[in-house]
Amino acid sequence: xxxxxxxxxxxxxxxxxxxxxxxxxxxxxxxxxxxxxxxxxxxxxxxxxxxxxxxxxxxxxxxxxxxxxxxxxxxxxxxxxxxxxxxxxxxxxxxxxxxxxxxxxxxxxxxxxxxxxxxxxxxxxxxxxxxxxxxxxxxxxxxxxxxxxxxxxxxxxxxxxxxxxxxxxxxxxxxxxxxxxxxxxxxxxxxxxxxxxxxxxxxxxx
Amino acid sequence: xxxxxxxxxxxxxxxxxxxxxxxxxxxxxxxxxxxxxxxxxxxxxxxxxxxxxxxxxxxxxxxxxxxxxxxxxxxxxxxxxxxxxxxxxxxxxxxxxxxxxxxxxxxxxxxxxxxxxxxxxxxxxxxxxxxxxxxxxxxxxxxxxxxxxxxxxxxxxxxxxxxxxxxxxxxxxxxxxxxxxxxxxxxxxxxxxxxxxxxxxxxxxx
Amino acid sequence: xxxxxxxxxxxxxxxxxxxxxxxxxxxxxxxxxxxxxxxxxxxxxxxxxxxxxxxxxxxxxxxxxxxxxxxxxxxxxxxxxxxxxxxxxxxxxxxxxxxxxxxxxxxxxxxxxxxxxxxxxxxxxxxxxxxxxxxxxxxxxxxxxxxxxxxxxxxxxxxxxxxxxxxxxxxxxxxxxxxxxxxxxxxxxxxxxxxxxxxxxxxxxx
Amino acid sequence: xxxxxxxxxxxxxxxxxxxxxxxxxxxxxxxxxxxxxxxxxxxxxxxxxxxxxxxxxxxxxxxxxxxxxxxxxxxxxxxxxxxxxxxxxxxxxxxxxxxxxxxxxxxxxxxxxxxxxxxxxxxxxxxxxxxxxxxxxxxxxxxxxxxxxxxxxxxxxxxxxxxxxxxxxxxxxxxxxxxxxxxxxxxxxxxxxxxxxxxxxxxxxx
DNA sequence: CATGAATGAGTCTTCATTCAT
DNA sequence: AATGAATGAAGACTCATTCAT
Numbered sequence: 001x002x003x004x005x006x007x008x009x010x011x012x013x014x015x016x017x018x019x020x021x022x023x024x025x026x027x028x029x030x031x032x033x034x035x036x037x038x039x040x041x042x043x044x045x046x047x048x049x050x051x052x053x054x055x056x057x058x059x060x061x062x063x064x065x066x067x068x069x070x071x072x073x074x075x076x077x078x079x080x081x082x083x084x085x086x087x088x089x090x091x092x093x094x095x096x097x098x099x100x101x102x103x104x105x106x107x108x109x110x111x112x113x114x115x116x117x118x119x120x121x122x123x124x125x126x127x128x129x130x131x132x133x134x135x136x137x138x139x140x141x142x143x144x145x146x147x148x149x150x151x152x153x154x155x156x157x158x159x160x161x162x163x164x165x166x167x168x169x170x171x172x173x174x175x176x177x178x179x180x181x182x183x184x185x186x187x188x189x190x191x192x193x194x195x196x197x198x199x200x201x202x203x204x205x206x
Numbered sequence: 207x208x209x210x211x212x213x214x215x216x217x218x219x220x221x222x223x224x225x226x227x228x229x230x231x232x233x234x235x236x237x238x239x240x241x242x243x244x245x246x247x248x249x250x251x252x253x254x255x256x257x258x259x260x261x262x263x264x265x266x267x268x269x270x271x272x273x274x275x276x277x278x279x280x281x282x283x284x285x286x287x288x289x290x291x292x293x294x295x296x297x298x299x300x301x302x303x304x305x306x307x308x309x310x311x312x313x314x315x316x317x318x319x320x321x322x323x324x325x326x327x328x329x330x331x332x333x334x335x336x337x338x339x340x341x342x343x344x345x346x347x348x349x350x351x352x353x354x355x356x357x358x359x360x361x362x363x364x365x366x367x368x369x370x371x372x373x374x375x376x377x378x379x380x381x382x383x384x385x386x387x388x389x390x391x392x393x394x395x396x397x398x399x400x401x402x403x404x405x406x407x408x409x410x411x412x
Numbered sequence: 413x414x415x416x417x418x419x420x421x422x423x424x425x426x427x428x429x430x431x432x433x434x435x436x437x438x439x440x441x442x443x444x445x446x447x448x449x450x451x452x453x454x455x456x457x458x459x460x461x462x463x464x465x466x467x468x469x470x471x472x473x474x475x476x477x478x479x480x481x482x483x484x485x486x487x488x489x490x491x492x493x494x495x496x497x498x499x500x501x502x503x504x505x506x507x508x509x510x511x512x513x514x515x516x517x518x519x520x521x522x523x524x525x526x527x528x529x530x531x532x533x534x535x536x537x538x539x540x541x542x543x544x545x546x547x548x549x550x551x552x553x554x555x556x557x558x559x560x561x562x563x564x565x566x567x568x569x570x571x572x573x574x575x576x577x578x579x580x581x582x583x584x585x586x587x588x589x590x591x592x593x594x595x596x597x598x599x600x601x602x603x604x605x606x607x608x609x610x611x612x613x614x615x616x617x618x
Numbered sequence: 619x620x621x622x623x624x625x626x627x628x629x630x631x632x633x634x635x636x637x638x639x640x641x642x643x644x645x646x647x648x649x650x651x652x653x654x655x656x657x658x659x660x661x662x663x664x665x666x667x668x669x670x671x672x673x674x675x676x677x678x679x680x681x682x683x684x685x686x687x688x689x690x691x692x693x694x695x696x697x698x699x700x701x702x703x704x705x706x707x708x709x710x711x712x713x714x715x716x717x718x719x720x721x722x723x724x725x726x727x728x729x730x731x732x733x734x735x736x737x738x739x740x741x742x743x744x745x746x747x748x749x750x751x752x753x754x755x756x757x758x759x760x761x762x763x764x765x766x767x768x769x770x771x772x773x774x775x776x777x778x779x780x781x782x783x784x785x786x787x788x789x790x791x792x793x794x795x796x797x798x799x800x801x802x803x804x805x806x807x808x809x810x811x812x813x814x815x816x817x818x819x820x821x822x823x824x
Numbered sequence: 825c826a827t828g829a830a831t832g833a834g835t836c837t838t839c840a841t842t843c844a845t
Numbered sequence: 846a847a848t849g850a851a852t853g854a855a856g857a858c859t860c861a862t863t864c865a866t
Contacts, residue, residue, distance in 0.1 A: 018825095037332050039245065042860055053827045054862085064861065124332050126243055167381065167401050174380020175373065195373050203405040223845090224850060248835060259852045264837065430846095450744055451657065454839055465848045466841085476840065536744050538656055579793065579813050586792020587785065607785050615817040635866090636829060660856055671831045676858060 022060050025050045029071050030117050038124040043067065072121055076137055079110040079118075083137070086110075087144050096155050096205055099148055101197045104172055107141060108187055111176045115184040122181065142169050149204070157206035168200050228266050230256045235277050236323050244330040249273065278327055281320060282343055289316040289343070293350050302361050302411055305354055307403045310378055313347060314393055317382045321390040328387065348375050355410070363412035374406050434472055437462045441483050442529050450536040455479065484533055487526060488549055495522040495549070499556050508567050508617055511560055513609045516584055519553060520599055523588045527596040534593065554581050561616070569618035580612050640678050642668045647689050648735050656742040661685065690739055693732060694755055701728040701755070705762050714773050714823055717766055719815045722790055725759060726805055729794045733802040740799065760787050767822070775824035786818050 028050035032041045043064050047054040061067040086106030094102075111118065146165045149156065158164040175196050179186045186192050234256030238247045249270050253260040267273040292312030300308075317324065352371045355362060364370040381402050385392045392398050440462035444453045455476050459466040473479040498518030506514075523530065558577045561568065570576040587608050591598045598604050646668035650659045661682050665672040679685040704724030712720075729736065764783045767774065776782040793814050797804045804810050 039332060043862080044860070055827050055864085056825080058862070059825075062862095126245055126330050126332065163398075163401060167398075167405060170380040170384045171377035171402075171405060172380070174376040174378070174383065177380065177383070178376045192369075192373075195369060196377075199373060199377060199405065199409040202408045227850080249837080250835080260837085261839085261852050262850075265850070268837090270836070455841080456839070467843085467848050468846080470841070471846070474841095538742050538744065575810075575813060579810075579817060582792040582796045583789035583814075583817060584792070586788040586790070586795065589792065589795070590788045604781075604785075607781060608789075611785060611789060611817065611821040614820045639829080661858080662856075672858080673831050673860085674829075677829070680858090682857070 018060075021050075021052060021056065025052060025057055025060065025067070026071050026074060028052075029067055030120070033068070033071075033124055034116065034120045038068070038126060068125060071117075072125070072134070075114060075117055075121065076134060079113050080137055080140060082113055083107060083110040083140065083144075096152050097197070097201045099152070100201050100204070101193075103144060103148065104197050104200065105193055107172060107176060108179075108193055110137075111180055112187050115180050115187060118180050119184075122177075138169070138173070142166065145169055155206060156204050158204060164204060168203060171203075172196060172200065224266075227256075227258060227262055231258060231263055231266065231273070232277055232280060234258075235273055236320075236326070239274070239277070239330055240322060240326045243326075244274070244332065247330075274331055277323075278331070278340075281323055281327065282340060285316040285319050285324075286343055286346060288319055289313060289346065289350075292316070302358050303403070303407045305358070306407050306410070307399075309350060309354065310403050310406065311399055313378060313382060314385075314399055316343075317386055318393050321386050321393060324386050325390075328383075344375070344379070348372065351375055361412055362410050364410060370410060374409060377409075378402060378406065430472075433462075433464060433468065437464060437469055437472060437479070438483050438486060440464075441479055442532070445480070445483075445536055446528065446532045450480070450538065480537060483529075484537070484546075487529055487533065488546060491522040491525050491530075492549055492552060494525055495519060495552065495556075498522075508564050509609070509613045511564070512613050512616070513605075515556060515560065516609050516612065517605055519584060519588060520591075520605055522549075523592055524599050527592050527599060530592050531596075534589075550581070550585070554578065557581055567618060568616050570616060576616060580615060583615075584608060584612065636678075639668075639670060639674055643670060643675055643678065643685070644689055644692060646670075647685055648732075648738070651686070651689070651742055652734060652738045656686070656744065659742075686743055689735075690743070690752075693735055693739065694752060697728040697731050697736075698755055698758060700731055701725060701758065701762075704728075714770050715815070715819050717770070718819050718822070719811075721762060721766065722815050722818065723811055725790060725794060726797075726811055728755075729798055730805050733798050733805060736798050737802075740795075756787070756791070760784065763787055773824055774822050776822060782822060786821060789821075790814060790818065 025046065028046050029041075032046050032049050035041075036045065043057060044054050046067065047057040050057070057067070061070060083106050086109050087103060142165060145168060146162065149158075149161045149165050153161065156164075175192075176187075231252065234252050235247075238252050238255050241247075242251065249263060250260055252273065253263045256263070263273070267276060289312050292315050293309060348371060351374060352368065355364075355367045355371050359367065362370075381398075382393075437458065440458050441453075444458050444461050447453075448457065455469060456466050458479065459469040462469070469479070473482060495518050498521050499515065554577060557580060558574065561570075561573045561577050565573065568576075587604075588599075643664065647659075647664050650664050650667050653659075654663065661675055662672055664685065665675045668675070675685070679688060701724050704727050705721065760783060763786060764780065767776075767779045767783050771779065774782075793810075794805075
């Protein structure tokens with residue numbers, strides 16, 4: 001179980017085949033993690049599941065942690081992508097309710113990327129070095145919300161917008177977390193999202 | 207997710223000395239878990255930290271998982287106790303805001319039991335057999351809230367009280383989770399609790 | 413698993429109750445050995461099965477080996493008793509066939525003492541210090557047979573009686589061994605014993 | 619008798635180096651077993667004796683029992699080979715005595731394969747999963763004898779040939795067992811084999 | 825680049841045995 | 846005497862990682 005081994009990717013694969021191999025390995029990692037849990041998931045199992053030799057695996061990932069990190073990284077960056085895409089399209093000119101709805105919906109959309117994997121990562125993976133990507137996601141969301149709030153400051157009844165932003169974000173996060181862990185299908189229910197939106201809007205509006 | 211080993215306590219200690227040993231071991235478990243994380247926490251380290259032989263540890267806990275399970279169980283039951291105590295004192299005759307404040311405060315109080323340990327358990331412990339106690343906590347909270355809501359139905363503007371209860375609980379949970387994981391001192395700030403209460407009350411009231 | 417610990421009984425129980433305890437423990441040993449095999453049979457399990465504390469067990473048997481040794485000893489001495497009883501009654505004046513039949517029958521009778529236990533001892537117990545009792549049994553048989561042969565020397569066609577005795581004893585032993593290990597009910601079949609007798613008589617007679 | 623762990627070989631070695639390793643390990647197993655007995659023979663000791671890492675051992679044998687099983691298997695198959703080779707040359711046209719002599723001699727030859735190891739296996743090894751190979755050996759012998767008896771039926775005075783075959787085989791087995799356990803040099807003495815043959819022939823012939 | 829045999833530190837766990845009560 | 850809590854040496858086994866081929 002070593003002590004704090006390297007965590008970065010050993011080598012950026014340039015050739016197409018190498019890129020494929022990396023993909024295969026990451027996919028296998030996700031599968032094995034889901035099947036066996038973090039503890040019982042061994043690099044050898046992953047290599048076998050990927051149909052790749054253990055040597056090859058270590059060609060691309062210098063340690064088990066690097067492997068899992070890469071998986072997390074990739075997943076979070078995809079979620080971030082979805083969040084950003086949906087957030088970038090923000091009709092900042094719309095009503096507070098509309099905008100709020102859109103931001104919340106964007107977060108839900110991001111959580112729809114691969115809820116099963118997300119759950120496994122949350123449940124099975126002990127916090128690892130580069131867990132930073134998760135914070136990145138949360139911070140990005142917070143930044144988005146704060147920006148939005150300050151733009152609509154006049155319509156809102158809050159004095160301490162920073163605090164309000166944080167509470168709002170955390171409240172929404174409570175709901176998405178629940179969805180991912182216990183009820184993934186809720187991520188797709190517009191009514192549920194509406195309900196959450198309603199709570200947030202009432203909280204924020206003057 | 208692999209076959210789970212036994213997870214129950216092996217032997218109910220009868221002598222006083224034995225009871226002490228169990229306590230010592232659980233305390234050491236918490237310490238080692240916090241220091242090294244679940245993976246790097248070995249049963250031998252725990253025994254050593256407890257000043258107890260590895261044999262004694264296994265006399266009472268048949269596996270590493272049983273050990274951690276017992277710790278979780280104990281922690282959650284303490285939290286539950288605090289929640290129940292604070293919830294039992296519910297001034298059901300008070301205003302919605304007062305009652306809401308009290309329930310939320312009760313939850314915060316429960317999370318103040320041992321946030322450091324709570325965080326370790328959340329972050330480090332891959333899901334283990336008897337994780338049921340956590341669900342118990344959440345369900346108890348939900349029950350409490352639902353009961354409260356139906357008592358004050360006339361003052362609330364929600365038709366779907368069950369949904370409202372769930373959303374409210376999840377929202378609050380988002381905030382306590384954040385506190386435990388990133389900002390334990392927030393658990394003690396009345397203003398923060400007020401803010402959260404405000405959100406929930408606005409959401410629920412007619 | 414210690415190195416060559418004491419093997420003798422620690423203390424000859426004088427009181428009736430103590431004698432009973434010893435019996436209980438030996439019976440439990442037999443049971444546990446049959447159930448779990450020698451390796452998985454622990455002294456703690458035996459104590460529990462006997463309804464006796466582990467401390468008490470060690471009061472009477474100073475080691476695991478001593479425990480098993482005592483069991484073997486007791487079993488073999490019982491077999492020896494049966495063999496001797498049946499052999500002592502030898503009608504040395506009878507025909508060679510009659511006498512042979514009786515000796516062989518005596519051996520079969522001895523093997524009927526507790527074939528199940530005998531099998532367990534044969535299969536499960538790695539050779540232990542005082543395994544001497546088994547040799548004792550075989551030597552006693554051999555002595556018996558040699559005595560018998562020299563008495564009937566005139567009726568036999570063998571010159572090397574010692575060799576003949578050995579071969580005869582080993583041949584019979586081959587059959588009893590088979591019975592104990594694979595077919596205990598054969599120990600009770602007169603026809604089978606007759607057949608074996610026939611072989612031996614034909615081998616010995618002039 | 620408890621649940622048996624896996625007993626088959628874990629991995630068929632493909633590279634020459636691996637094949638060598640397997641051989642080395644089996645040889646070391648035999649040595650350590652002979653030196654220390656089954657109980658005191660640990661997988662670590664075996665690995666060390668083989669000059670191989672414990673990891674390598676487990677690469678090929680998933681458990682201690684599998685290791686010993688493989689050794690038994692190999693030994694028995696060698697004995698079987700010798701038995702079959704010598705039995706295949708049966709001069710079925712010869713006299714009963716000649717044929718009997720040859721079969722018995724074949725069995726003795728088989729027991730000469732590695733009597734020291736054979737003894738260790740008999741004495742030290744608690745019955746293990748794939749003990750089947752031993753039964754195979756006995757059954758093969760029995761089949762051989764039965765076939766032989768029925769071919770020579772006219773020259774024999776037995777009506778129940780099956781019974782006769784069994785008794786004869788068991789009698790011979792009694793002698794080989796003795797040789798292996800107490801007197802290996804007897805396996806090489808023609809006179810002894812003659813004596814045994816004499817007994818069997820007298821038993822069978824008309 | 826890929827392969828997979830080899831490594832060995834370290835893990836969980838058992839169990840014979842002791843000894844304070 | 847009896848009890849059973851405590852001990853700790855030792856064993857079976859895993860798995861991240863390396864490196865010769």
